[in-house]
Amino acid sequence: xxxxxxxxxxxxxxxxxxxxxxxxxxxxxxxxxxxxxxxxxxxxxxxxxxxxxxxxxxxxxxxxxxxxxxxxxxxxxxxxxxxxxxxxxxxxxxxxxxxxxxxxxxxxxxxxxxxxxxxxxxxxxxxxxxxxxxxxxxxxxxxxxxxxxxxxxxxxxxxxxxxxxxxxxxxxxxxxxxx
Amino acid sequence: xxxxxxxxxxxxxxxxxxxxxxxxxxxxxxxxxxxxxxxxxxxxxxxxxxxxxxxxxxxxxxxxxxxxxxxxxxxxxxxxxxxxxxxxxxxxxxxxxxxxxxxxxxxxxxxxxxxxxxxxxxxxxxxxxxxxxxxxxxxxxxxxxxxxxxxxxxxxxxxxxxxxxxxxxxxxxxxxxxxxxxxxxxxxxxxxxxxxxxxxxxxxxxxxxxxxxxxxxxxxxxxxxxxxxxxxxxxxxxxxxxxxxxxxxxxxxxxxxxxxxxxxxxxxxxxxxxxxxxxxxxxxxxxxxx
Numbered sequence: 001x002x003x004x005x006x007x008x009x010x011x012x013x014x015x016x017x018x019x020x021x022x023x024x025x026x027x028x029x030x031x032x033x034x035x036x037x038x039x040x041x042x043x044x045x046x047x048x049x050x051x052x053x054x055x056x057x058x059x060x061x062x063x064x065x066x067x068x069x070x071x072x073x074x075x076x077x078x079x080x081x082x083x084x085x086x087x088x089x090x091x092x093x094x095x096x097x098x099x100x101x102x103x104x105x106x107x108x109x110x111x112x113x114x115x116x117x118x119x120x121x122x123x124x125x126x127x128x129x130x131x132x133x134x135x136x137x138x139x140x141x142x143x144x145x146x147x148x149x150x151x152x153x154x155x156x157x158x159x160x161x162x163x164x165x166x167x168x169x170x171x172x173x174x175x176x177x178x179x
Numbered sequence: 180x181x182x183x184x185x186x187x188x189x190x191x192x193x194x195x196x197x198x199x200x201x202x203x204x205x206x207x208x209x210x211x212x213x214x215x216x217x218x219x220x221x222x223x224x225x226x227x228x229x230x231x232x233x234x235x236x237x238x239x240x241x242x243x244x245x246x247x248x249x250x251x252x253x254x255x256x257x258x259x260x261x262x263x264x265x266x267x268x269x270x271x272x273x274x275x276x277x278x279x280x281x282x283x284x285x286x287x288x289x290x291x292x293x294x295x296x297x298x299x300x301x302x303x304x305x306x307x308x309x310x311x312x313x314x315x316x317x318x319x320x321x322x323x324x325x326x327x328x329x330x331x332x333x334x335x336x337x338x339x340x341x342x343x344x345x346x347x348x349x350x351x352x353x354x355x356x357x358x359x360x361x362x363x364x365x366x367x368x369x370x371x372x373x374x375x376x377x378x379x380x381x382x383x384x385x386x387x388x389x390x391x392x393x394x395x396x397x398x399x400x401x402x403x404x405x406x407x408x409x410x411x412x413x414x415x416x417x418x419x420x421x422x423x424x425x426x427x428x429x430x431x432x433x434x435x436x437x438x439x440x441x442x443x444x445x446x447x448x449x450x451x452x453x454x455x456x457x458x459x460x461x462x463x464x465x466x467x468x469x
Contacts (some may be wrong), residue, residue, distance in 0.1 A: 124357075
């Protein structure tokens with residue numbers, strides 16, 4: 001699981017810039033790829049909350065260090081908070097596919113705006129929120145949702161296998177779904 | 180109290196405070212780069228480079244196929260430009276020799292002679308951050324190659340950013356479009372015009388909506404005109420003189436009516452796509468005498 005997230009994280013900054021368009025029909029687009037974050041959200045919703053928060057912290061911090069431009073911790077903060085809130089909201093419930101994908105899309109949007117809000121708070125950016133929505137948040141959301149829906153079934157199958165594998169070891173405090 | 184007996188709440192609140200404090204503390208330029216950060220930076224930069232470069236070649240191959248039809252036209256224009264170039268070079272050589280002789284006559288020191296000579300170090304891009312608000316990309320040159328913070332970075336078209344953080348084998352470059360007059364950390368670039376060397380202005384902001392740089396603090400009687408090529412003036416001591424930034428698109432009165440404001444179309448591509456090689460510009464004197 002860690003390996004998959006790390007590989008996706010590396011691909012985000014090295015492979016994806018070559019595949020994504022930066023403008024469509026003369027309109028400038030800023031698509032940000034959050035594939036590692038999508039996996040973290042899947043883990044948080046369907047597998048294990050603590051693992052997800054740990055991964056969110058590690059990957060967010062990694063991103064902050066690697067692309068240190070202005071502040072350290074914007075990604076760490078936003079990723080951890082979003083993962084925590086969404087997995088707390090959906091714990092102890094059986095999550096159907098539309099709730100799962102819906103909450104993932106909501107999380108990505110919230111995450112984007114948390115990062116944007118923090119940068120605005122520290123006066124690093126002065127882009128208007130609406131411009132940010134049209135040119136950055138919305139395309140980002142669409143791309144990441146395509147990715148999330150594409151990997152939904154494989155991920156669920158793998159998680160079910162992991163649960164079967166893990167469950168016998170800790171039968172007491174492990175509930176099916178989200179602990 | 181019930182509220183404080185909840186361990187989880189306390190822990191999450193404390194971590195919240197720590198993270199916000201971390202952001203506040205690290206805002207702005209920290210002096211030194213610590214060794215764990217350097218290690219992580221270099222290791223990951225190496226891996227990212229392994230993916231980024233081949234991907235770039237493949238993307239470039241497909242781009243080349245698309246460009247084939249345009250090549251003929253381009254070739255014709257280039258041949259025409261080449262003849263101009265030969266003529267200009269001859270003239271330049273004469274002028275340079277004269278300049279050299281005059282400097283000799285005026286007893287310029289070695290430092291003064293080298294200070295207007297620039298050294299371009301080629302660097303390969305290894306990773307790009309696509310975040311709208313944090314426009315950083317990584318290059319594969321670091322401290323070992325003589326890179327220092329605040330060195331300007333250019334593409335073949337023009338200025339694209341400056342080095343912001345340096346580790347042993349890689350460094351981070353902050354793009355020019357991150358410049359922002361409302362931020363405490365961003366600094367203006369003093370610029371002038373190639374056609375009217377007397378003009379003066381400061382590039383202080385970037386308009387994300389139009390994609391133009393904003394040049395302000397222009398005097399009302401300044402000779403700057405629409406269509407002028409904007410270059411760094413070297414007055415700010417950070418950027419050496421003569422780096423191309425862009426062309427003037429419009430000029431109008433500023434918000435207070437005292438000075439004028441011009442919009443500059445950046446010469447370098449600010450969209451961060453297809454970045455392969457960039458050049459780190461250094462003063463010849465700084466390279467010779469570190």
